[in-house]
Amino acid sequence: METRELRYFVAVAEELHFGRAAARLGIAQPPLSRAIRQLERRLGVRLLDRDRRGVALTDAGRVLLREAGTVLDAVTAAASRTRRAGTPTRPLVLVTKAGASHELLQRLLDALAGEPGAPPVEVLLCEVGEQAGLLRAGRADVAIMHRPVDDLAGFDTEDLVTEGQVAILPAGHPLAARDRLTLAEVQHVPDLPIARWPRLDGTYPAGPGPEVRTQSQLAQLVALGRTLLVIPTSSRAWQWPQHVAVPVVDAPHITTVLAWPAGSRSRPVASLVHTAARLRDTPAAPILHSPPRQSGT
Structure with a gap:
């Protein structure tokens, strides 16, 4: 063919x-x-x-x-x-979901900048679930992604941190006053149905929650008291003043990983991965360590 x-x-x-x-x-x-x-x-x-x-x-x-x-x-x-590859001075393109793993990303970029001969890095921000497509299309060299929610098929990965999740709620909602929640509680809040993201074919799953395509849409809908979301603890960097984060004690833990096309021989990618692994194993960088699992209620 x-x-x-x-x-x-x-x-x-x-x-x-x-x-x-x-x-x-x-x-x-x-x-x-x-x-x-x-x-x-x-x-x-x-x-x-x-x-x-x-x-x-x-x-x-x-x-x-x-x-x-x-x-x-x-x-x-x-x-x-x-x-x-034919442009020796090109930057390494690192794609990540906007608002996710902000502190981890900042430490990683700072550490890489201090490495002799480190490649320049261009950060490409995307929406939920777009990293895999950008990697496969060759528009990015490496990505910050999350297991098990992102599509990691066909990629090599390096685990960076495993963490719990929090519910982002409107500040005025009664659940915002709680010190902990369970998945059953956040999944069945009549006045805060969970937002719906589009499938790969562009259609939305059935459900009462609002349809969203971007993080900014979601953030505003939470602030308006129309929905809630559950995200990794470190992703709350984009949290608005009108939001409150409450730990969801029995939510599945999320592992943040670096991902790149399987079999890549890129030296800049290898340099970034080695720097990330070294940070993860350094006690002075607790954000790159896995916290103990919280007990349930």
């Missing part, structure tokens, strides 16, 4: 219309139709059902759409990493 054919197929599969797909690709419709027929002959399966009602994916087509996305992302990432 050729990447050109895969791009053509993805356009048709997503548009489910040859005319719209051709316009999106900037080509005429006849060569697009020929390319799809050639791809079907090469694979020996029908990828699309075509009739007067329109175009629909077959089971085989749905599989190829999923696999083609992975292949095309890998090709794009390979090109991006190759260009970046």
Whole structure:
């Protein structure tokens, strides 16, 4: 298969219309139709059902759409990493979720800056769950991510810190006066339904909570008394004055990790990972140590 054919197929599969797909690709419709027929002959399966009602994916087509996305992302990432590797003075791009692990990130950057010959670092801030996509696309070299909530498939990782979680609540809410909460309590607050984040396909799970896409949206909705959230203790750096953080004693612990593409031979990435591991093992940097697990109520 050729990447050109895969791009053509993805356009048709997503548009489910040859005319719209051709316009999106900037080509005429006849060569697009020929390319799809050639791809079907090469694979020996029908990828699309075509009739007067329109175009629909077959089971085989749905599989190829999923696999083609992975292949095309890998090709794009390979090109991006190759260009970046050919620029010796380029900075190391570290991506992290905005507001997360702020103190850890600051100590890591300060420690790396003190290393002889350390690479310059560009910090790329993103929204929830975007780190994996940016790493796979080659737009970042290394990421601060969180196990088990982030997608770590295909990455090498170095554990940095394991910690408990807190509930971020509106300051005026009755639960904000508590010194501890349980997951059952925060998951069933009638007037504070937990916010809903979009899935990978852009749709939202069902539920009563508000739909959010950014940390700033979420922070304001909490301040307005419309929702709550549960996050790692160290991620409360972005907490507003209108928020209160209360420990959730039985919430799963979260491990903050450095993640990078498996098999990477990047020296700047190795330098960052070694610096982070050394900080983690240094008693003077308690933020990079795992706290004892809190007992339940």
